[in-house]
Amino acid sequence: MRIKVSVIVAILTGTIMLLGYFIPGAFFAVVRDVMLRSGMLVGTVALLLGVGNLLQVHLRKIREQRPGHLYSIFLVISLFTVFAVVVLFGPAHTYSVWIVSEIQRPLEIGLMGLLATILLLAGVRLLFRRQTLGTLIFFLTAFLVLLGTAPLPFISLPFLEGLRNWIVQVPAVAGARGIILGIALGATATGLRVLLGYDQPYER
């Protein structure tokens, strides 16, 4: 059986990192720090590679005059502009903050507001198109949670707040805990498979 070097490196790295969580000591701490810094560098370079790939794709699109190449032109201009500002002035400079605060943030907030409107409209249409028990439950839950979250004019109804909190903290939390537990078990199983060499995601 031929054992690949990458598998050996992955198993040794994972084992050392796992032991570093449980065994205090200078050896594991030093090895762990070296590996973590190396991982951060690799991740940073990977991000740069991703940016370079994105730029290459859109430059090709502009060069070949494909449909939508005007958007690619705007993307390339924005990329180079922001890159230059951040590199020249730093990420926390006023210019950099202005770009984020006055351009990116309103755009994203507007999209979020549009999403809220679409969700509301979809909920109403669901009542018209599909009248089932699930639809009824969805309708009542949304109605009660919104009514319990919203402040009522001139009055305060602690009963509605308590009902909203119960819905959010009991049924929703129960489902959320199940999801989290499943994620944890899945992550544990995946880590063990990688440590034992059954899964080799680095080979893809």
Place this chain on the structure above:
Amino acid sequence: MPDVRCPMCGKPNPDEAETCQFCQARLKPVSADSESAAGGESAPDWLSRLRVQGGPTPGGTRELSGDSEIPSEEEASDWLARIRSKATDDGPAPAGDTAPPEDPLGRGRAAEPAKPVPAFAQPAGDEPAHAESTPGTEPTSGEEDPEWLKRLRARRSVETPAGATPAPSFPAPQTPSKGLPPDWMHTPREETAPGSPPVLAAAAPSGESAAPSWLRDVQPTPPAAPPPAAAPPASAAAFASEDEELRGAYSEKEIPDWLATARDEATTVEQPAPAGEPAAPIETPPLEELLAPGVLPEWLTAGPPSTPSTVEAPFQGEGLEEAVLPPWLRAMRPVEGPIAVKGAATEAEERVESAGPLAGLRGVLPPKVEVEVGRHPPVLPSLLEIQPTHAAHAELLQRIVSTPESRAVPRARRRAQSRPWGGLAVSLILVAAMLVPWLTQTSVFARPSVVAVETLQTANIVNALPLDRPLLLAVDYEAAASAELEAAALAVVDHVMTVGAPIATVSTRPVGAALAGRLIARTRSAHPQYVSGVNYFPLGYLPAGPIGLRAFAADPWLAVFGQVQPAGWEPAMTSALHASSNFSAIIVLASEPTVLQTWIEQVHTAVPDVPIIAVVSAAAEPLVRPYYESAFPSLQGMVVGLAGAEAYECLNATDPSTGRCGRPGVADPMWDAFGMAVLASVLIILVGGVASLVRRGLSSMRKASHE
């Protein structure tokens, strides 16, 4: 055990079977039983030897050659001699009777002594039995006639006047075995079988002299004989009846020349013979003359018939090459199946009748024919040998059948895109609801009267922050969630700055550093004492996700700056940033629960003593709350959404006179617009629900009216 083929149907039967299992034809001669029943002593010696020597061949036939079948004159018993002498005395015997009949083939071979046995069925042993049991052969004189025959003759002599034609009266047949016709009735039929001309010539009665006396007595008297001149010759009389029949079937043209010649010769030879005189025996030409070319007809000189007999078929097939079935036919051949029911014959033989007149008899009825009407055919076990090509074809057929039809379906006409009236109306309603408080400058919505426990714990932790250690503020939310999270974050950061704890910001998102700068910039207006490098340390962007967080937990400064030392930063505070355990608290601003989960897993496990506070959106609350409400909580405080921000602002400073927040932050102006938008949403959902119910009711009523 050799099988005996049935002479009637040709199917094989066991050797010991007396009757055919298929057609119930008798396989063994009846005379055997009758002879044994009547006493075998009456059979002559030559007949006994003949039976012994001429046993049934496997094919059910006997050898026609061999002189052992022909009894000699010495071996013939006296009763046969008496028959012959009586026949001679009765009158001039026809030529075809006493004299050796002329062979129709023209060979003139005497066939009378050696009666050829038919090619099937009756063995030679039957003939003596026939002679013994047939009244026409046994009694030759009046003294030897049985009593019943004597009485019959006497009665006929009395009843019949002289010269009158006696009424036909036949004696009752005396059959040797019950249930079977007398053998003498079989004899003429068998002897007239095709292929045995000598027997035909010998057995055909040519005149009254050939019949025994008792038969002449009981038979009706034939009409007056024609004059002797017109009477046909003896040999021609033997063929008289045959000619009459043949004329009906064959014309003179179809009679071969050799047969016509032979008939003419016989007529020529026999005509001069006077009536009543025995015809002289015809000289048989030598064999070479008979076999000379041109003498024999073509059909006789031709080769043997190509159709093999049923007996010789198995032997002819030995030298043939075995047929090879084609693969597809061999594949369809059932490998295992009921080829034949073994023991059927034995079962039929062993079957004993239990009811009816045949009760107690064994093997008298044929086995029941298995005709089952109305039942499903039995499922025969069969193992098909499936070839790979057959399997491939079957798979292809299955795929063709199962594949949906790929014929081009005309594309349905695209529905005209409905105009977004609904979405536009909802948007207008929401925008109008949010603008009403700002336009009217009224505040009709009450502030939260009850502050959540997690919000109180957060405020308590902030109040207890040390001033010599920095507080880590992780800005890990997207710009889209900044409207909601900034309100909560500004309330908390304002509280922190009010306390005066140093703040270090970091983010695992590219825009996080800018959002952190915006957040601090908005808060710094109220707290101008916060200066970068002194009590505010922007650590910037932390790449590599969980790996970066783990490295940050190990050494924050090394993870962010490495060996670089920013100019103007406070050395004491900078040294505190070399260990995550030096943080007084960690406040995570997260719009997604997975981000907070990563912080808990990578950082909180490294520095469990450092409290973590989560400021999250309302959408992330259900998935974040388990970390706060567990028995070993990973979160020590939470501020959720705009409601949590409004409550936290009120905690910061409440105006005792008005009861409202003494120093309103960002959340308070948003509270009325938020309340109006949520109420508008509730009303839209309510109206939509009622409208759907009304529409359903109308549709059901319309349907009911149609029905």
